Amino acid sequence: MPMCNSPLVSIVAVCYNHEEYVVETLNSIVDQTYANIQLIIMEDYSSDNSVQVIKDWIKVKNVECTFIPHKENRGLCKTLNEALTYVNGEYYQAISCDDVLMHDKISKQVSIFKKYPDIAVVSSNMKKIDSASNILDNNGNNSNSVCGLRKANELFKILLLGCIIEAPTVLIKKSYLPNANVYDENLISEDWDLWLKLALNYDFYIMEEALVKYRILPTSLSSTLRDSPKKSKEIIIILSKYLGLQEETDQLIKRHVEILKRKLYNYTFSALYTGATPAIEYFVKLKSLLRFNNRVKNLKKQINQKSMQLVYCLK
Numbered sequence: 203m204p205m206c207n208s209p210l211v212s213i214v215a216v217c218y219n220h221e222e223y224v225v226e227t228l229n230s231i232v233d234q235t236y237a238n239i240q241l242i243i244m245e246d247y248s249s250d251n252s253v254q255v256i257k258d259w260i261k262v263k264n265v266e267c268t269f270i271p272h273k274e275n276r277g278l279c280k281t282l283n284e285a286l287t288y289v290n291g292e293y294y295q296a297i298s299c300d301d302v303l304m305h306d307k308i309s310k311q312v313s314i315f316k317k318y319p320d321i322a323v324v325s326s327n328m329k330k331i332d333s334a335s336n337i338l339d340n341n342g343n344n345s346n347s348v349c350g351l352r353k354a355n356e357l358f359k360i361l362l363l364g365c366i367i368e369a370p371t372v373l374i375k376k377s378y379l380p381n382a383n384v385y386d387e388n389l390i391s392e393d394w395d396l397w398l399k400l401a402l403n404y405d406f407y408i409m410e411e412a413l414v415k416y417r418i419l420p421t422s423l424s425s426t427l428r429d430s431p432k433k434s435k436e437i438i439i440i441l442s443k444y445l446g447l448q449e450e451t452d453q454l455i456k457r458h459v460e461i462l463k464r465k466l467y468n469y470t471f472s473a474l475y476t477g478a479t480p481a482i483e484y485f486v487k488l489k490s491l492l493r494f495n496n497r498v499k500n501l502k503k504q505i506n507q508k509s510m511q512l513v514y515c516l517k
Contacts, residue, residue: 208236208237208238208312209238209291209292209293209312209315210238210239210240210290210291210292210293211236211238211239211240211291211292211293211294211295211308211312211373212239212240212242212288212289212290212291212293212294212295212376213231213239213240213241213242213294213295213296213297213308214242214243214244214282214285214286214289214294214295214296214297215227215228215231215241215242215243215244215296215297215298215299216244216246216278216281216282216285216296216297216298216299217243217244217245217246217248217252217256217298217299218245218246218247218248218252218275218278218298218299219248219249219250219252219421220248220250220252220298220299220300221248221250221251221252221255222300222333223299223300223417224252224255224256224259224299224300225255225259226302226335227297227298227299227300227301227302227303228241228243228256228259228263228265228299230302230303230304230305231297231303232263232265233305234303234305234306234307234308234309235305235306235308235309236306236308236309236312239308240267240268240289240290240291241265241266241267241268242267242268242270242285242288242289243256243267243268243269243270244270244272244281244282244284244285245269245270245271245272246272246275246276246277246278246281247271247272247273247274247275247276252299253271256269256271257269268288270284270285270288277387277390278385278390278391278392279385279386279387279389279390279392280385280387282296282384282385282392283383283384283385283387286379286384289376291376292375292376292377293311293312293315293373293374293375293376294373294374294376294379295370295372295373295374296369296370296392297369297370298369298370298417300417300419301370301414301415301416301417302331302335302414302415302417303370303413303414303415304412304413304414304415306413307326307373307413307414308373310326310409310411310413311324311326311373311409311413312373314407314409315373315375318351318405318407320404320405321351321375321404321405321406321407322374322375322378322400322403322404322405322406323367323372323373323374323375323397323400323404323406323407324372324373324406324407324408324409325367325368325371325372325373325406325407325408325409326371326408326409326410326411326412326413326414327349327371327409327410327411327412327413328368328370328371328412328413328414328415328416329412329414329415329416330415330416330417330418331415331416331417331418332417332418332419333417333419335415335417337415338418348360348366348408349408349409349410350407350408350410351405351406351407352405352406352407352408353405354401354402354403354404354405354406355402357401357405357406358398358401358402358451359450359451359454361394361397361398361401362398362441362444362451362454362455362458363454363458365393365394365397367393367397367406367408368393368414368416369392369393370414370416371413371414371416372393374400378400378404379400380399384396388439389436389439389440390432390436391436394437394440395440395443398440398443398444402444402447431466431469431470434462434465434466434469435466437458437462438459438462438463441455441458441459442455442459
């Protein structure tokens with residue numbers, strides 16, 4: 203990619219079992235109308251042929267990039283923290299290797315940064331696509347009331363109610379990222395916690411235009427976690443970090459957490475009723491074991507009684 207006077211933008215493409223889609227993602231990065239891009243490809247120990255597909259793509263395209271294939275699976279948050287050590291750009295974004303950037307995403311978002319130099323994040327709307335890259339809807343993710351320049355404290359309150367910003371739609375000013383532990387490695391998903399951290403102190407700009415194609419797959423993290431107990435527990439962990447900042451936000455957090463705890467309770471009660479949890483399987487096995495032990499005890503009791511009768515007869 204030719205160098206120019208425009209600020210360097212670093213794009214981290216994270217691949218995990220994306221053999222089928224990774225070329226489309228990488229092409230959408232190198233085909234950007236914005237020229238000054240640093241490409242970093244992180245391959246998190248896929249079980250498919252992703253590594254070879256990426257190597258072939260780099261060779262055919264003759265692309266200058268940083269390619270880091272892992273020898274073990276580290277998870278998304280650890281992988282992104284590692285990737286940040288290679289990032290040299292003034293602006294940065296991450297993308298999963300099943301999503302696709304519109305060809306002018308970076309140039310349009312850099313233009314927003316030039317207009318609003320003090321903002322930390324520019325995000326956009328998105329179009330959802332299926333496994334064959336067919337568009338599923340054109341409604342996007344953001345309502346008109348949320349788009350535009352959003353002030354820090356105001357956006358922080360909105361984000362407490364839910365994550366309205368999808369990771370591949372953002373471009374972040376790197377200098378505004380935390381100095382350490384940018385992504386909490388105790389979490390499964392990476393994005394919402396980071397938006398909350400940044401929205402505490404910095405303004406965002408949310409574009410109404412869709413600049414990303416966001417792929418919806420049954421195996422996607424967003425699909426597997428949606429409405430799951432694991433997701434609810436993670437949201438509680440994230441929200442609890444921001445308790446004690448101000449009375450108004452504490453009330454929002456406590457209300458949200460209370461709803462999630464009720465959901466977890468209902469899930470647990472339902473699982474207990476249907477027997478659809480590992481805990482229930484354990485108790486079923488325990489119950490069987492106890493029944494077996496009782497049968498053994500009864501058998502021993504019967505043997506002892508027979509023995510006593512035999513001894514009595516011999517007398």
